[in-house]
Amino acid sequence: MAEITASSIxxxxxxxxxxxxxxxxxxxxxxxxxxxxxxxxxxGLRGAMAGELLEFISQDGKSVFGLAQNLEEDxxxxxxxxxxxxIKENDKVRTTGxxxxxxxxxxxxxxxxxxxxMPIDAKGPIHSDGMRPVEFRAPGVIERKPxxxxxxxxxLAIDSMIPIGRGQRELIIGDRQTGKTSIAVDTIINQxxxxxxxxxxxxxxxxxxxxGVVETFEKHGxxxxxxxxxxxxxxxxxxxxxxxxxxxxxxxYFMYNGExxxxxxxxxxxxxxxxxxxxxxxxxxxxxxxxxxLRRPPGREAFPGDIFYLHSRLLERAVKLSDKNGAGSLTxxxxxxxxxxxxxxxxxxxxxxxxxxxxxxxxxxxxxxxxPAVDVGISVSRVGGSAQIKAMKQxxxxxxxxxxxxxxxxxxxQFGSDLDKATVAQLNRGACMTELLKxxxxxxxxxEEQVISIFAGNEGALDDLPVDQVLRFRAELLQYMRSxxxxxxxxxxxxxxxxxxxxxALRAAxxxxxxxxxxxx
Amino acid sequence: xxxxxxxxxxxVSTYATCLLEAARAEDAVFEVGTQxxxxxxxxxxxxxxxxALKEPSIPSAKRIEVLEDVFGNCDAxxxxxxxxxxxxxxxxxxxxxxxxxxxxxxxxxxxxxxxVTSAVALDDHLREVLTTKxxxxxxxxxxxxxxxxxxxxxxxxMSTHGERIDASMTSQLEHARGVLSTELSGGDR
Numbered sequence: 001m002a003e004i005t006a007s008s009i010x011x012x013x014x015x016x017x018x019x020x021x022x023x024x025x026x027x028x029x030x031x032x033x034x035x036x037x038x039x040x041x042x043x044g045l046r047g048a049m050a051g052e053l054l055e056f057i058s059q060d061g062k063s064v065f066g067l068a069q070n071l072e073e074d075x076x077x078x079x080x081x082x083x084x085x086x087i088k089e090n091d092k093v094r095t096t097g098x099x100x101x102x103x104x105x106x107x108x109x110x111x112x113x114x115x116x117x118m119p120i121d122a123k124g125p126i127h128s129d130g131m132r133p134v135e136f137r138a139p140g141v142i143e144r145k146p147x148x149x150x151x152x153x154x155x156l157a158i159d160s161m162i163p164i165g166r167g168q169r170e171l172i173i174g175d176r177q178t179g180k181t182s183i184a185v186d187t188i189i190n191q192x193x194x195x196x197x198x199x200x201x202x203x204x205x206x207x208x209x210x211x212g213v214v215e216t217f218e219k220h221g222x223x224x225x226x227x228x229x230x231x232x233x234x235x236x237x238x239x240x241x242x243x244x245x246x247x248x249x250x251x252x253y254f255m256y257n258g259e260x261x262x263x264x265x266x267x268x269x270x271x272x273x274x275x276x277x278x279x280x281x282x283x284x285x286x287x288x289x290x291x292x293x294l295r296r297p298p299g300r301e302a303f304p305g306d307i308f309y310l311h312s313r314l315l316e317r318a319v320k321l322s323d324k325n326g327a328g329s330l331t332x333x334x335x336x337x338x339x340x341x342x343x344x345x346x347x348x349x350x351x352x353x354x355x356x357x358x359x360x361x362x363x364x365x366x367x368x369x370x371x372p373a374v375d376v377g378i379s380v381s382r383v384g385g386s387a388q389i390k391a392m393k394q395x396x397x398x399x400x401x402x403x404x405x406x407x408x409x410x411x412x413x414q415f416g417s418d419l420d421k422a423t424v425a426q427l428n429r430g431a432c433m434t435e436l437l438k439x440x441x442x443x444x445x446x447x448e449e450q451v452i453s454i455f456a457g458n459e460g461a462l463d464d465l466p467v468d469q470v471l472r473f474r475a476e477l478l479q480y481m482r483s484x485x486x487x488x489x490x491x492x493x494x495x496x497x498x499x500x501x502x503x504x505a506l507r508a509a510x511x512x513x514x515x516x517x518x519x520x521x
Numbered sequence: 522x523x524x525x526x527x528x529x530x531x532x533v534s535t536y537a538t539c540l541l542e543a544a545r546a547e548d549a550v551f552e553v554g555t556q557x558x559x560x561x562x563x564x565x566x567x568x569x570x571x572x573a574l575k576e577p578s579i580p581s582a583k584r585i586e587v588l589e590d591v592f593g594n595c596d597a598x599x600x601x602x603x604x605x606x607x608x609x610x611x612x613x614x615x616x617x618x619x620x621x622x623x624x625x626x627x628x629x630x631x632x633x634x635x636x637v638t639s640a641v642a643l644d645d646h647l648r649e650v651l652t653t654k655x656x657x658x659x660x661x662x663x664x665x666x667x668x669x670x671x672x673x674x675x676x677x678x679m680s681t682h683g684e685r686i687d688a689s690m691t692s693q694l695e696h697a698r699g700v701l702s703t704e705l706s707g708g709d710r
Binding site: 016017024025026027028029030031032033043044045046059061063073074088089090092094 | 616
């Protein structure tokens with residue numbers, strides 16, 4: 001450690017004072033007419049821009065930032081982002097000529113920050129590489145290319161039937177306590193070693209819940225590539241409102257810049273980013289509160305008229321960039337909480353229509369023990385199929401239809417007792433495949449193991465097993481494949497498809513394992 | 522309450538013009554402007570006063586009584602205009618009337634009015650220097666509206682037409698505090 005002397009302190013002070021500019025410039029100034037509920041009405045500021053960052057100066061010289069929202073004929077309505085109580089009527093307000101920006105850079109990775117990018121994890125200051133605006137124009141058509149690479153969630157039910165691609169927007173929707181956050185957390189945990197920067201944005205959640213998520217990330221080594229942006233329930237509505245945009249801006253830094261921090265290009269590829277907004281219902285509620293206190297006219301469910309635009313412009317920033325622009329991607333997984341399964345409410349329908357598919361989680365399935373409680377019948381992925389690896393397409397291509405047929409048959413079979421042999425076999429296969437899709441928390445599965453599991457089910461290896469033995473069979477089969485036949489999994493990863501040789505080897509290995517597997521109980 | 526913007530604009534203009542004509546008759550255009558500005562600051566800073574003057578359930582006679590108590594010492598023309606505004610429930614237009622009066626009075630006086638805040642009262646020399654410099658900048662005569670605020674410690678704050686030049690000691694110190702707390706030296710990284 002360097003020795004600290006009086007002269008070194010003097011030198012540092014002088015250096016810092018050198019950067020002190022004493023020039024005085026003319027700034028446009030307004031006056032606070034009224035303040036309350038975190039909203040200020042300002043007289044003057046004729047040149048203020050919509051969304052501009054405003055600087056409020058209190059009587060005792062304290063400076064608080066705000067966001068210009070309503071530009072009216074004779075006043076400006078603004079929301080305050082900081083210490084609301086410091087500002088009083090007649091205080092001065094200055095325009096800054098900037099819109100809200102957050103720090104961005106590699107130093108943010110592994111940190112927990114508030115929506116303004118300030119650290120809240122007691123790990124010291126963050127030295128950002130630069131600032132990025134929270135509101136940023138989404139790339140146009142020419143700058144993009146179709147989604148073609150997968151984001152592996154590590155969840156069998158999702159990767160096999162509702163695949164997500166890099167650059168896609170896939171909604172996770174369900175009632176409270178159905179495992180929405182668990183899917184998001186599992187997906188982040190599964191990104192280890194997959195060159196993906198993850199941004200988890202917690203909006204309006206309890207601070208203790210966020211602390212729990214962060215602890216889970218740390219436990220599984222996921223904080224090494226994750227940024228957590230937390231606007232807890234205790235934070236002001238404007239902070240909850242900008243949180244997803246701030247998280248997106250922090251993620252965009254990695255997509256638009258290469259590993260060296262220089263702008264991404266064909267020679268300097270951009271990174272891949274996964275943004276999770278947990279959840280946008282609470283952001284919508286925060287925005288509703290802001291809008292109502294700003295006296296904007298309420299619309300359906302008292303949400304303001306531009307709530308659709310708020311979400312669409314946020315989710316439109318999810319992108320797969322063209323090769324010329326570095327081929328980086330930003331995948332968005334917004335979460336929406338429904339009330340009593342009502343997906344026809346205003347915010348759920350909006351976000352469903354914006355996103356490229358949705359993962360529906362059902363309370364009934366959750367309590368039946370089907371976890372993750374994904375309702376594969378109504379969950380879809382509109383573009384992810386092209387991002388699925390061929391091996392997965394080969395084994396899971398008909399899985400969704402098979403399960404749909406099983407559910408239909410199951411509903412009918414409840415009314416009669418006499419079933420023909422083929423129907424019984426189909427029911428049995430369906431029950432086994434449904435059981436096969438069950439998966440524990442924080443236990444993501446590599447894609448080759450997912451392929452092997454579904455392959456075994458398709459080949460009928462599970463048909464003669466009692467349903468309660470399916471998960472044990474799957475676990476032991478995968479253990480067997482890892483220890484005795486690791487080359488098969490490696491081959492699947494290498495070829496990204498199941499060749500005839502691999503198929504034969506896989507069949508033989510499953511046959512051998514099946515013979516040594518004993519049914520318990 | 523739905524309002525017609527053109528009507529409101531005309532109302533504001535009428536209040537400001539009437540006040541200007543009355544002030545001109547008394548040869549006190551600048552002084553009335555200063556009093557109007559102070560009245561606006563008082564109304565804004567006191568929520569209870571503002572609410573009392575705006576509250577329709579309070580009889581207008583009572584509201585005028587309150588007005589008399591607070592602004593009784595001001596110019597008679599100004600008090601009269603405030604009376605009418607309170608009677609007609611137009612007190613919320615005070616800030617726009619103040620602005621309009623500022624524009625009209627500058628035209629009338631053929632000068633730019635600049636608010637100057639200093640920690641101690643300006644002396645004649647400084648007043649002269651400021652007037653000459655501002656006159657060059659604006660290409661017009663200058664009238665200084667002077668305020669003394671010891672809390673700015675030193676330096677000067679000038680504002681006109683919504684623009685503000687803050688060369689006060691407090692803001693310079695605040696700026697220095699910001700720079701010192703955010704600038705990094707090599708060893709900090």
